[in-house]
Amino acid sequence: MCGPRFERRAGRFGLKKHWLAAVALGLFVLAAAPLARAQQGPEKGGHEVQFWTGGGTSRSGGARDIGVWNAGFRYGWILTEARGPRFLRGRLEYALDAVPIFWFFQPGGTAFGAGLSPLGLKWNFDAGSRVVPYVEIGAGALFNSRDVPPGASHVNFSSGGALGAHFLRASRNFSVEFRYMHISNASLATINPGINTLQVRIGIGVFNPSR
Helix, strand or coil: CCCCHHHHHHHHHHHHHHHHHHHHHHHHHHHHHCCCCCCCCCCCCCCCEEEEEEEEEEEECCCCEEEEEEEEEEEECCCCCEEEEEEEEEEEEEEEEEEEEEEEECCEEEEEEEEEEEEEEEEEEEEEEECCEEEEEEEEEEEEEEEEECEEEEEEEEEEEEEEEECCCCCEEEEEEEEEEEEECCCCCCCCEEEEEEEEEEEEEEECCCC
């Protein structure tokens, strides 16, 4: 019979396979999307609307052997005109994410949950092309059906940053990003090992111009 150590490895391998497939699908969609007349990128007074999904696994510095999957909706406000020196020139965006799916695949069983990330600041670089690179920082709260990690708390808080790019197409844009996220209960519970995750996220959305 297979021991628990083998089962954990098999579970992590299966999770990695699923996310490699998701990333490959996302890149295929980007490549296959129509190239004619790209939509406008972010501009002051405009808004970003996006659906996204992503996931990854825990890393050192906290609880281990935990996988995550999440999906949500974003609404963003472009706050500024392009500013800064040439290689850093860009526009500041404030973004809010509603996260109806935030699941943890952990020892003892899956923790189903949801969250809200009301604190998102994003710098969209003014690249002058169909590709809009960006960096982002943000924070939020998570609520789950069981303790995350096991023995800790049902309520956790998230913080982290991301590096990614929007690929502008005729009527929409696609995005791919790499995200670091730290998750902990901020000592709401006696046990608070925290979880450090590395995630890949893909999204589809639009930049609506100012009116």
